[in-house]
Amino acid sequence: MVKKVQDYYFKKAKKENYPARSVYKLVEAHEKHTILKSGDKVLDLGCHPGSWSLYSAKIVGPSGLVVGIDLKNEKKIQQAGKAKIIAIFADIMAPETIPLLAEYAEKFDVVISDMAPKTTGNKWSDQQHSLDLCRQALFLADQLLKTGGNFYCKVFEGEDFKLFFESVREKFEFAKIVKPKSSRKESREVFVLGKGFMQ
Numbered sequence: 032m033v034k035k036v037q038d039y040y041f042k043k044a045k046k047e048n049y050p051a052r053s054v055y056k057l058v059e060a061h062e063k064h065t066i067l068k069s070g071d072k073v074l075d076l077g078c079h080p081g082s083w084s085l086y087s088a089k090i091v092g093p094s095g096l097v098v099g100i101d102l103k104n105e106k107k108i109q110q111a112g113k114a115k116i117i118a119i120f121a122d123i124m125a126p127e128t129i130p131l132l133a134e135y136a137e138k139f140d141v142v143i144s145d146m147a148p149k150t151t152g153n154k155w156s157d158q159q160h161s162l163d164l165c166r167q168a169l170f171l172a173d174q175l176l177k178t179g180g181n182f183y184c185k186v187f188e189g190e191d192f193k194l195f196f197e198s199v200r201e202k203f204e205f206a207k208i209v210k211p212k213s214s215r216k217e218s219r220e221v222f223v224l225g226k227g228f229m230q
């Protein structure tokens with residue numbers, strides 16, 4: 032059954048020209064909660080191989096901009112023929128990230144993060160590493176989001192997850208935990224949505 036569901040999204044992504052089936056974890060959330068809009072500037076953290084950036088570019092259209100960052104850059108993100116997509120090869124944990132991004136946009140309307148650490152097999156340390164990435168994503172959102180902006184971030188439920196969710200709740204008018212159908216039921220992966228960033 033799990034394999035059947037995964038095959039379904041794999042085939043769908045191939046048919047719709049997305050490099051990864053993870054795109055539907057953003058599509059589903061956007062269709063339900065309207066995360067992106069025409070003309071938005073979007074920051075995509077952990078953008079490789081580019082599905083979320085491509086989908087965002089379609090939604091924000093030619094007047095929008097998508098800036099993606101990833102540790103990997105082997106494959107160039109295909110242009111969607113819609114909004115401009117800029118892919119940056121960098122570590123979001125590095126202190127130079129903010130000045131680097133300032134070259135492309137001073138502030139963003141939306142920050143999305145599908146970042147995942149390299150897993151070691153040690154459940155506890157993998158979860159901690161994932162949470163470090165989420166905290167940094169939230170820090171970047173805090174520095175770079177416009178007032179009223181949106182945040183959508185992958186998190187692995189575990190120790191300290193509640194604290195992370197609380198810190199999102201403090202900064203946004205509306206916060207919700209989202210579990211898309213395209214995310215495996217048995218996986219501890221969930222997504223935290225924050226809408227309406229408050230300065």
Ligand SMILES: C[S@@+](CC[C@H](N)C(=O)[O-])C[C@H]1O[C@@H](n2cnc3c(N)ncnc32)[C@H](O)[C@@H]1O
Pocket residue numbers: 050051053054076077078079080081082083084100101102103121122123124145146147148149164
């Ligand atoms: C699941 S993939 C993202 C898939 C992407 N959303 C898509 O749909 O094509 C997670 C990505 O997070 C990136 N990543 C992990 N740690 C990072 C870091 N410190 N800085 C930048 N990217 C990071 C990984 O290199 C990996 O490509």
